[in-house]
Amino acid sequence: MASSSDEIEPVLGGSIGVDRIDEDAERRLFDRWAVELRPDLFRYAFWLARDRALAEDIVQEALLRAWRAFGGLRDKQSVKQWLMTITRREYARTYQRKRLETTDLDALSAREEGLIAAHDDLDVREMRSAIFDLEAEYREPLVLQVLMGYKTEEIAGIMGISAGAVLTRLFRARRKLKSQLGWGVEE
Amino acid sequence: MGGGGVSTECLEFRRRVEAEPGNEAPDLAEHEARCASCARFRRTLGQFDGLIREALLVDVPAPQAPRRSPVAPERRTWWGIAAALVLAVGIGLAFRLPVPEPRAGSFAGHVVTHLEHEPEALDAVLRPMDRARVEDVLAAHGVRMAATTPIVYARTCIVDGKRVAHLVVHGASGAVTVMLLPGEQLSESGTFEAGSLSGRIRPITGGSVAIVGHDQPVEPAAERRILEAVGFDRRNRAGVAG
Numbered sequence: 001m002a003s004s005s006d007e008i009e010p011v012l013g014g015s016i017g018v019d020r021i022d023e024d025a026e027r028r029l030f031d032r033w034a035v036e037l038r039p040d041l042f043r044y045a046f047w048l049a050r051d052r053a054l055a056e057d058i059v060q061e062a063l064l065r066a067w068r069a070f071g072g073l074r075d076k077q078s079v080k081q082w083l084m085t086i087t088r089r090e091y092a093r094t095y096q097r098k099r100l101e102t103t104d105l106d107a108l109s110a111r112e113e114g115l116i117a118a119h120d121d122l123d124v125r126e127m128r129s130a131i132f133d134l135e136a137e138y139r140e141p142l143v144l145q146v147l148m149g150y151k152t153e154e155i156a157g158i159m160g161i162s163a164g165a166v167l168t169r170l171f172r173a174r175r176k177l178k179s180q181l182g183w184g185v186e187e
Numbered sequence: 188m189g190g191g192g193v194s195t196e197c198l199e200f201r202r203r204v205e206a207e208p209g210n211e212a213p214d215l216a217e218h219e220a221r222c223a224s225c226a227r228f229r230r231t232l233g234q235f236d237g238l239i240r241e242a243l244l245v246d247v248p249a250p251q252a253p254r255r256s257p258v259a260p261e262r263r264t265w266w267g268i269a270a271a272l273v274l275a276v277g278i279g280l281a282f283r284l285p286v287p288e289p290r291a292g293s294f295a296g297h298v299v300t301h302l303e304h305e306p307e308a309l310d311a312v313l314r315p316m317d318r319a320r321v322e323d324v325l326a327a328h329g330v331r332m333a334a335t336t337p338i339v340y341a342r343t344c345i346v347d348g349k350r351v352a353h354l355v356v357h358g359a360s361g362a363v364t365v366m367l368l369p370g371e372q373l374s375e376s377g378t379f380e381a382g383s384l385s386g387r388i389r390p391i392t393g394g395s396v397a398i399v400g401h402d403q404p405v406e407p408a409a410e411r412r413i414l415e416a417v418g419f420d421r422r423n424r425a426g427v428a429g
């Protein structure tokens with residue numbers, strides 16, 4: 001219950017000079033992770049927001065926030081999962097602010113038509129369009145599983161739902177895409 | 188209803204594989220080995236997933252020019268100094284054990300719901316509330332908090348029908364939410380996780396406190412600093428003792 005300031009501010013005894021060097025090294029490490037993980041973060045943000053410009057803003061803001069809180073994690077998987085969570089939260093914040101603009105699916109797909117069509121394979125283009133139209137609750141676990149390679153338990157952790165719920169959504173997501181693309185359920 | 192030999196076992200196989208095409212459970216492999224129809228189903232599913240993957244791999248734009256170097260002076264404050272400490276503790280993150288989600292109806296559950304509905308509280312990280320307003324809220328709850336604690340947000344809120352002081356401290360591990368419940372020592376204590384939130388509820392002298400991290404768990408050192416900095420006035424303690 002002490003209220004004296006010296007109990008709150010840690011006294012670390014390092015000189016300013018030493019602190020400076022450590023921070024530069026930390027910064028280089030963080031930049032390396034950021035460059036390496038940015039494609040995954042961008043695609044995750046894009047498939048959440050379905051808006052390229054918004055996804056870029058979300059990733060940039062998430063990296064900025066992450067850097068402010070960066071604790072020098074050395075393990076790539078934990079850095080990645082941590083950044084994914086920050087990106088997800090950043091999306092949620094943005095979505096709260098822009099709710100009205102971003103729920104118009106027709107407007108969204110019209111704006112991102114170029115991106116959906118940017119593939120020479122017709123099957124891929126159709127699939128991209130079908131995923132674009134999928135509800136968020138099905139789209140997100142699919143991205144986390146197929147693109148990011150996360151296991152069910154990890155997806156449950158990122159999304160804050162049970163593993164059972166993740167499996168149900170993934171199953172339904174594929175069923176929806178199959179029927180959308182006319183793959184049918186064989187036999 | 189198709190004309191093939193699709194048994195209940197086959198349907199079960201397909202349901203599980205369609206949720207997890209990479210599932211390598213032995214019983215699935217065993218079924219696949221003796222059921223040509225399901226083996227074919229899984230191969231086709233593999234192609235289908237390849238298509239999904241290709242579709243998800245949208246082009247990534249080149250990075251925008253950074254708005255400014257994040258190594259700005261603000262990082263050299265309370266938390267900047269603590270960075271080295273966090274560095275030492277941060278490694279622990281990689282080895283965290285799984286933490287339960289809050290039970291429905293628990294105080295932790297109410298805290299999570301409350302935070303999800305008050306996202307603007309975290310925006311105070313960018314625009315801290317002025318200290319006088321913060322002090323007003325603390326006084327209203329009989330809360331004492333060391334003057335150097337970087338409180339950026341303070342509000343009286345109702346959580347689970349109880350009046351709490353809802354604070355945001357911008358510390359070494361980013362924003363940390365601190366919910367102070369005066370005069371009541373909750374029997375419920377322990378850690379919880381929900382989405383990007385992870386926190387701990389514990390009784391302290393004169394009441395209870397919930398400390399919640401937003402994008403990562405609260406570093407033990409940061410949690411300790413908060414616990415050391417906070418206290419309730421006597422009138423609350425008397426209430427608990429009675």
Ligand SMILES: [Zn+2]
Nearest residue numbers: 196197222225
């Ligand atoms: Zn079968």
Ligand SMILES: [Zn+2]
Nearest residue numbers: 305342344353
């Ligand atoms: Zn509140």
